[in-house]
Amino acid sequence: xxxxxxxxxxxxxxxxxxxxxxxxxxxxxxxxxxxxxxxxxxxxxxxxxxxxxxxxxxxxxxxxxxxxxxxxxxxxxxxxxxxxxxxxxxxxxxxxxxxxxxxxxxxxxxxxxxxxxxxxxxxxxxxxxxxxxxxxxxxxxxxxxxxxxxxxxxxxxxxxxxxxxxxxxxxxxxxxxxxxxxxxxxxxxxxxxxxxxxxxxxxxxxxxxxxxxxxxxxxxxxxxxxxxxxxxxxxxxxxxxxxxxxxxxxxxxxxxxxxxxxxxxxxxxxxxxxxxxxxxxxxxxxxxxxxxxxxxxxxxxxxxxxxxxxxxxxxxxxxxxxxxxxxxxxxxxxxxxxxxxxxxxxxxxxxxxxxxxxxxxxxxxxxxxxxxxxxxxxxxxxxxxxxxxxxxxxxxxxxxxxxxxxxxxxxxxxxxxxxxxxxxxxxxxxxxxxxxxxxxxxxxxxxxxxxxxxxxxxxxxxxxxxxxxxxxxxxxxxxxxxxxxxxxxxxxxxxxxxxxxxxxxxxxxxxxxxxxxxxxxxxxxxxxxxxxxxxxxxxxxxxxxxxxxxxxxxxxxxxxxxxxxxxxxxxxxxxxxxxxxxxxxxxxxxxxxxxxxxxxxxxxxxxxxxxxxxxxxxxxxxxxxxxxxxxxxxxxxxxxxxxxxxxxxxxxxxxxxxxxxxxxxxxxxxxxxxxxxxxxxxxxxxxxxxxxxxxxxxxxxxxxxxxxxxxxxxxxxxxxxxxxxxxxxxxxxxxxxxxxxxxxxxxxxxxxxxxxxxxxxxxxxxxxxxxxxxxxx
Amino acid sequence: xxxxxxxxxxxxxxxxxxxxxxxxxxxxxxxxxxxxxxxxxxxxxxxxxxxxxxxxxxxxxxxxxxxxxxxxxxxxxxxxxxxxxxxxxxxxxxxxxxxxxxxxxxxxxxxxxxxxxxxxxxxxxxxxxxxxxxxxxxxxxxxxxxxxxxxxxx
Numbered sequence: 048x049x050x051x052x053x054x055x056x057x058x059x060x061x062x063x064x065x066x067x068x069x070x071x072x073x074x075x076x077x078x079x080x081x082x083x084x085x086x087x088x089x090x091x092x093x094x095x096x097x098x099x100x101x102x103x104x105x106x107x108x109x110x111x112x113x114x115x116x117x118x119x120x121x122x123x124x125x126x127x128x129x130x131x132x133x134x135x136x137x138x139x140x141x142x143x144x145x146x147x148x149x150x151x152x153x154x155x156x157x158x159x160x161x162x163x164x165x166x167x168x169x170x171x172x173x174x175x176x177x178x179x180x181x182x183x184x185x186x187x188x189x190x191x192x193x194x195x196x197x198x199x200x201x202x203x204x205x206x207x208x209x210x211x212x213x214x215x216x217x218x219x220x221x222x223x224x225x226x227x228x229x230x231x232x233x234x235x236x237x238x239x240x241x242x243x244x245x246x247x248x249x250x251x252x253x254x255x256x257x258x259x260x261x262x263x264x265x266x267x268x269x270x271x272x273x274x275x276x277x278x279x280x281x282x283x284x285x286x287x288x289x290x291x292x293x294x295x296x297x298x299x300x301x302x303x304x305x306x307x308x309x310x311x312x313x314x315x316x317x318x319x320x321x322x323x324x325x326x327x328x329x330x331x332x333x334x335x336x337x338x339x340x341x342x343x344x345x346x347x348x349x350x351x352x353x354x355x356x357x358x359x360x361x362x363x364x365x366x367x368x369x370x371x372x373x374x375x376x377x378x379x380x381x382x383x384x385x386x387x388x389x390x391x392x393x394x395x396x397x398x399x400x401x402x403x404x405x406x407x408x409x410x411x412x413x414x415x416x417x418x419x420x421x422x423x424x425x426x427x428x429x430x431x432x433x434x435x436x437x438x439x440x441x442x443x444x445x446x447x448x449x450x451x452x453x454x455x456x457x458x459x460x461x462x463x464x465x466x467x468x469x470x471x472x473x474x475x476x477x478x479x480x481x482x483x484x485x486x487x488x489x490x491x492x493x494x495x496x497x498x499x500x501x502x503x504x505x506x507x508x509x510x511x512x513x514x515x516x517x518x519x520x521x522x523x524x525x526x527x528x529x530x531x532x533x534x535x536x537x538x539x540x541x542x543x544x545x546x547x548x549x550x551x552x553x554x555x556x557x558x559x560x561x562x563x564x565x566x567x568x569x570x571x572x573x574x575x576x577x578x579x580x581x582x583x584x585x586x587x588x589x590x591x592x593x594x595x596x597x598x599x600x601x602x603x604x605x606x607x608x609x610x611x612x613x614x615x616x617x618x619x620x621x622x623x624x625x626x627x628x629x630x631x632x633x634x635x636x637x638x639x640x641x642x643x644x645x646x647x648x649x650x651x652x653x654x655x656x657x658x659x660x661x662x663x664x665x666x667x668x669x670x671x672x673x674x675x676x677x678x679x680x681x682x683x684x685x686x687x688x689x690x691x692x693x694x695x696x697x698x699x700x701x702x703x704x705x706x707x708x709x710x711x712x713x714x715x716x717x718x719x720x721x722x723x724x725x726x727x728x729x730x731x732x733x734x735x736x737x738x739x740x741x742x743x744x745x746x747x748x749x750x751x752x753x754x755x756x757x758x759x760x761x762x763x764x765x766x767x768x769x770x771x772x773x774x775x776x777x778x779x780x781x782x783x784x785x786x787x788x789x790x791x792x793x794x795x796x797x798x799x800x801x802x803x804x805x806x807x808x809x810x811x812x813x814x815x816x817x818x819x820x821x822x823x824x
Numbered sequence: 825x826x827x828x829x830x831x832x833x834x835x836x837x838x839x840x841x842x843x844x845x846x847x848x849x850x851x852x853x854x855x856x857x858x859x860x861x862x863x864x865x866x867x868x869x870x871x872x873x874x875x876x877x878x879x880x881x882x883x884x885x886x887x888x889x890x891x892x893x894x895x896x897x898x899x900x901x902x903x904x905x906x907x908x909x910x911x912x913x914x915x916x917x918x919x920x921x922x923x924x925x926x927x928x929x930x931x932x933x934x935x936x937x938x939x940x941x942x943x944x945x946x947x948x949x950x951x952x953x954x955x956x957x958x959x960x961x962x963x964x965x966x967x968x969x970x971x972x973x974x975x976x977x978x
Contacts, residue, residue, distance in 0.1 A: 061916050068924030069912045071859020071899030075925065078858040166849075167842065243863045243871060243925040243959050294861070294925025295959050327864040547923030547960045712919040712965075719962030720922065747868035747957065755950040755963040 055556040055566055059712035063551040063571075073292040076247040076264045077324045084249075085114050087310055087323040088169040090159035090176045091333060092151035095185035095405040095740035096200070099149060099178060102159055107175035112168025116176060117160045117313055119148035126278055126312045129305065133374040139209040141201035141403075143368055145278075145308040151180065152200050152367035153405050154742045155333035160309050162321060185405040187740040189341055189364050192402035200367055200403050209365065210376045210401040214383065216457045217394030222356030226347035229430045233422050235788075236807045237339040237364070237734040238727070239744075240412045241752055242546075244294020245330035248307055249322045250314035258285045261311055264293045266300045266544050267585035272576045274303035274371060275311055290574035290585075293546030297724070298411035299335050300546070301587055302370045306333075328745045335410025336734045339364040342422045347394075352434055352441040354427075356394035359386060361418070363399075366406040372583075375401045375409065377520055381416035384517045386423055387456045388505045389467035389678070390445045395457050405740040411587070413724060414781035417788070420504040424789030425796075425804065428500070432801045438793070439475055442503055446471060449768065459517030460510060464674040466768040467503050470702040473766060474501065474680040478700050483684065496687040497697070498798025502789035505678030508589035508705065508778030509671055524670040525590065526580035527598035529558065529606045531663035533652040535630060535644030537562055537569045539603065542582035543595045544574045548780065549713045550591055556709055557596045558603045563627040564644065571599075580666070589677070589778025592709065597669030597774040605665035612660055614647050674771035677779055679703030681722070681790040687798040689818065692811035694730055694795055696759045701786075704767045705779040714779050715763050721783020723758045728784070729791040730808050731757065828892045832857070833901030841888045848872045848883035850891075851898060859899035859928050863957070870956030873929040874898050880936045899928035902935070911935060914973035915966070922960035930956050934970045943974055 067073045090102075104116035128142040147156045159176055163169035186192050186200055192207040199207055248263040259281055265271050268288040276283040293300065306323060314321040325334070343360040361382060365375040379399040387395065414420075427445075431438040446468040447454065453463035478499070487497045507514050515522040528540040539558045543550050555569040562569070573579055580598075584590065607627060614632040615622040618640060626633050633641040651661050684698040701718055708714045731751040735744045744750040767775075788807075795809055795817075796802045802817040809817075829838045832855065839854050848865075851857045851874070860883055863871030867885040874883045875897040902909045908916065911934055921927045930953060937944060937952040944952065949970045950963070958966060 059919065062919060064924065065916045065921070068921055068927055069908065069915055069931070070903050071857075071928050073924050074858075075861070077852075077862065080856075166853075167844070241959055243869065243923065243957065244861070293923060294863075295923040297959070327866065327869075547921075549919075549922065716919055716922055716961055716965055719964050720960045721962075723962035724959070746866050747864050748866070752869075752957050752959065754954040754957065755967065756954045758962050758964075760964055760967075761962060 054560040056560055056709055057707060057711065059710055060552065060556060060566060062549050063555060064549060075244055075292045075294055076249060076262055079249045079262050079291070079322065081249065081251055081320040083319045085162040085164065085317060085319055085321045086166045086169045087313060087321050088161050088166070088173045089157040089306065090161060090173050090178065092147065092154060092156040092158055094151055094180050094182050095154050095187070097151050097180040097182040099147060099151060099158060100181050101179045103177040104159065107161060107172040110168065110172050110175055112164040113172040114162045114164065115317060116172060117316070119144050119146040121316065122146055122309060122312050125315055126308050127280065129278060129308065129371050131369050131374050132372055135374065135376060137210060138374060138376060139204040139206065141204045145305040145312065153407055154740065155407060157305060157309065160313055162313060162317065185740040187404060187736065187738055189362050189402055189404070192404050200405060207403045208400060209403055212376070212399045214397040217356065219356055219358065219394040219396040222394040223347045223358070226355060227350065229346045229348055229426065229433050231344045231422065231426045231429050232805055233342040233425060234806050235338045235340050235418055235421060237336045238732045239331055239336050239734045239750060240297040240299035240410070242295030242297055242299060245325040245327060246300065246304060246306065246334055247324035248310050249320060250311040251320040252314040252318060254318045258287070259311060259315065260287045260289065262289045262291055263307060264300055265290050266296045266546060266587055267583060268544055268574055268576050269581050269585065270372060270583045271303050271307065275307065278308050279311055288576045290544045296546045297413045298415060298587065301411050302335065303372060327747065331745045331750055332742050333407060335370060335408050336366065337410055337412030338418065338728065339409060340418050342418060344422055344426055346426055346430060348430055350434065352430060352436045352444050354390060354392060354430065354445050357386065357392060358396040360398040363401050363409065364404050364406065365401055365409040367403055368408050370408045370410050373411065378415050380518045380520065382419045384458045384460065385416050386419040387458055388420065388423065389447045389462060389465045391447055392457050406736055413721060414785035417785040420502065420785050421789050424502040425792060428793045428796065429803065438501060439480060442471055442501065446503065460514045463511065464768050464771045465505055465676050465678060466704045466766065467505060467678055467680070469766060469768070470678065470680040470704060471501070471503050473764060474682045474700055474702040477702065477764060478682045478698065494689065496689055496798040498685050498687065498794040498796065500683045500790045500793025500797060501680060502786045502793065503680045504782060504786040505676050506589060506778070506782045506785060507675060508677040509593050510675045511673060512671060524668050525582060525594035525598045526666060526668045527595065527602040528580055528664065528666045529599070529602035531606055531610060531644065531648050533648050535648040537564060537603065538572060539569060539599050540572045540578055540580060541595050541599060542580040542585065543591050544585035546586065548586065548591060548717065549710065550595060553709045553713060554595055554599045558599050561600055561603045562607055564630045568630060589780040592705065592776040592778045593672055593675060593774050594669055596709065596776050598667055600774060601667035601669055602665050605667055606663055609660055609663050609665065610644065610647055613651055614642055617647065617650055618642065672772040672774060675777060677703065677705040677777040677782060679782060679786065681786040683790040683794040685791065685794040685798055687795060687814055692814035694809065694814060696726065699759050700762045702764045702766065703782060704765070706767050706770065706775045706777040708765060709776050717779045718763055718783045719761045721781065722761050722787045723753055724784045725787020726758060726791055727753045728808065729788040733808055826889050828889055830891050830894050830896055832896045833898060839888070843887065843889055845888045846884055847886040847888045847891050850888035851883060857898050857900050861925050861928055863926060869926070870933060871926045871929040873932045873956065875932055875936060880933055899931060902931060910976060911938070911973045914976065915969035918965050918969040918972055920965045920969035926956060926958045930958065930966055937970065938974055938977065942977055946971065
């Protein structure tokens, strides 16, 4: 095991990205300008469900600046229907077109595309397109979707129930026989990812070369390229996707959207560049939502609070259109696999249903499986209440100790190096739990309602080798390329498509440390499918810290070996007797004979290449770690206003373990940002529809993203267990969002005397309802 | 179409715009000052904040014609020839931002705050930036950045 040299590791070095971010020189999709650009605006359905009887675009086409109005028929010959590619027994996979042809299936469904010389003219054109609809009864709820009397949303599948599965792990029947059973239902609301920059793309079809270039705000450019090539029937070698600077994504931008297909097809049809930048209402209405799930859980528990088995039912509302390329069953598979976490669960029964409703698509959102932690951690507090035990004590009785590992979760994955128990103990100590309980009692005496909540989680970041097998979805390793440039600088090409995570900095820290050069001698290149190594994931799944670092480490190490071999030839000294530091190769003990990397690079580039070894480029695959779990415990203290039901967070603490830190400031930023989203989910955010499936949260006046007034200062302590791997860094992107909702909700429930939370978000009104339910109990 | 003349980052600029054209679109699309970002176009997120005659304004809600004769400062006007503005430098050191999309709006809002209240408390900082949304950071690093800039100006 050769861990990377420590030189820049563990330092909060300033971000490479900030040179442009802080000066307004970032280049986002909305900043891209090309000659002859046509601006695209979609005509979207105002109805949740209906038939398209006709599209009259004559008036729109006559308006000044309008170039074209395209409908589904215009795209028929240049874009094939979309469908999820993964076939599964019993999984219904409807096919659909980029623009709705015969039916509209949610408020915001794209029906036509207006192209004009300016955005203003395109919006005028949109307003002038007259679409005749015949409304029909929408499927507005999970309950309605489960009712087979309702008409299927898609004509080519027979039901609105798109998938069902039942699985059992361990001996469930025995575990429940005679055991005390604690039940819980939970209805996490639909939320939206809300990147500050919405979706968008600029497609540039070059009629002369047949080359299609698409700049897109997308986390998985290679996946987008593959899907576009297939759907457009376009040769992949002439299709280049470039993800420029991105204004956040949080999972929303992992998909290939119908809009992407329409915009690229329009550029090919028109033979000119086409730019689409959605506005906020469009993003809220038509991009993706997440977390719309119904959970029903039963736990078999012993009298001492030991959780023996769980029986979990989950129903997921995927909205109307499944999001290419992800089969909706995948989200449940992640939940199913992860729900035991580091709890010593012996058996699990799992029932999972995916339904389609007339709503926007369900998409990945930071910790797409997070409902497992939410429902489990609320259940633990429920068990504590029912058994008259302390919630911390119940967690302690159930969490695996270090000396009980390695072991396996009942759902399959190996658990090794997991410190859930240690993070809990440390959180209890740092929050001064006993003192808080006294303070809570005293406060209650004077009518103040204080509460505390804990939440313990683990995150596959990226997880052990048997994790993918347990989910049932291949994930694989990650590749990076590295090369020494003619001037002795190092370029690292990563498969990541970062959008705020600072990978240009962290990957450079790893590579520069390994290579022995100053940090600014390393440039990290990403996001361009002509350059970046292939990956269907791009940035997602909290993989970068381990997988991108591992790939960059090995690619850099291979270039270093080539450099040392070449230097050995030039200096006539054995490679083992050479050292590389400060961009110099120095014979050990003979500093006078040192050569700079620039000189060595010049020797390689400017003399006829003698062998493959003189090509100072390399490519490396990193297969993944043995351990790969990060995790931690969150603790939250709240005060509930008994008059208004408003919740104030008095203290928020995170004790977490993501291994050694590459860049502590970046890690803490990921955690705090994640917690903020979790707080939003618990208390404020709701991508709401009314009973007729009309979307009613299209603006920031209706969808409440927390501000600096709602999000408290967040204390963080890092600890880490035994290092199992050569690349000991673990991902930290999703944990904050995964763990925070339960910590907050448990705290509120505790503050109001142990209420059971079932409906989210916990708005002040709902908190008052909880208090009422307690006083009438 | 209406002719307008205004001063942007100390330089006189002119344009011919439709009355309905927003200041944000005029800055970005007509003048190429793309540092000002449009995050919601309904005046809530604050990404498009610029200073108009010294006061913060949502350039998505203001019409370009309303800025006739005004002095407008955008993110592009913040750094001088000798490098980053102290506020930018402080944000750099505190890792103030992640994706950077909301950044220009926060910087312009913080600029106004520190001019009007050079030594704000943490609560005052949070209140001042509560009209700007950031989805990446949880705000703490932004609050620290403003505090650091204030501390250095003491």
